[in-house]
Amino acid sequence: DTGVSQNPRHKITKRGQNVTFRCDPISEHNRLYWYRQTLGQGPEFLTYFQNEAQLEKSRLLSDRFSAERPKGSFSTLEIQRTEQGDSAMYLCASSFVNSPLHFGNGTRLTVT
Amino acid sequence: RKEVEQDPGPFNVPEGATVAFNCTYSNSASQSFFWYRQDCRKEPKLLMSVYSSGNEDGRFTAQLNRASQYISLLIRDSKLSDSATYLCVVGFWTSNTGKLIFGQGTTLQVKP
Numbered sequence: 180d181t182g183v184s185q186n187p188r189h190k191i192t193k194r195g196q197n198v199t200f201r202c203d204p205i206s207e208h209n210r211l212y213w214y215r216q217t218l219g220q221g222p223e224f225l226t227y228f229q230n231e232a233q234l235e236k237s238r239l240l241s242d243r244f245s246a247e248r249p250k251g252s253f254s255t256l257e258i259q260r261t262e263q264g265d266s267a268m269y270l271c272a273s274s275f276v277n278s279p280l281h282f283g284n285g286t287r288l289t290v291t
Numbered sequence: 292r293k294e295v296e297q298d299p300g301p302f303n304v305p306e307g308a309t310v311a312f313n314c315t316y317s318n319s320a321s322q323s324f325f326w327y328r329q330d331c332r333k334e335p336k337l338l339m340s341v342y343s344s345g346n347e348d349g350r351f352t353a354q355l356n357r358a359s360q361y362i363s364l365l366i367r368d369s370k371l372s373d374s375a376t377y378l379c380v381v382g383f384w385t386s387n388t389g390k391l392i393f394g395q396g397t398t399l400q401v402k403p
């Protein structure tokens with residue numbers, strides 16, 4: 180399977196806990212994106228990388244959120260001190276430069 | 292004002308009907324345009340790119356009006372399997388940045 184892979188598929192955590200999600204992009208793609216989607220809304224841009232460089236971060240990405248892409252391969256998205264408002268689907272996508280995005284299945288986060 | 296706006300619907304149509312969705316965007320410098328399809332609790336998938344001259348893919352026709360900053364999607368001879376949420380997506384690229392902005396999505400329900 181050469182698609183975008185995300186782990187875990189589901190995560191339930193208690194408020195105040197830290198969580199980390201992983202994304203493995205399509206290997207040939209040099210861009211990797213993180214989006215967040217809540218019910219009834221379209222995906223909201225969070226951040227993206229070109230190779231290992233994080234080129235842009237949304238204002239939605241508060242200090243509690245951090246993303247990394249070491250060596251330009253897989254990426255991790257960490258949320259510290261989770262809040263109930265963080266409950267959402269977190270989508271990872273990859274692409275070539277200036278090309279459509281290919282999404283992974285997403286990680287559904289529930290903060291109780 | 293949202294960067295990409297869509298009527299969320301839902302659009303309820305009978306099988307065989309023709310249905311059209313519109314989408315407006317605010318950034319006149321936007322360069323890339325796409326329609327994505329998203330099934331319930333699944334990731335978005337690319338339906339088609341939208342070109343300035345308009346383009347067709349089977350029963351689907353996409354058009355772009357740069358002067359009025361809107362994009363349209365026409366679905367002819369609707370099938371039950373077309374039931375989904377259709378996301379309008381607009382891209383803006385520079386030499387060192389680029390992201391795709393998603394609309395809220397328009398829900399289509401095709402009924403027998």
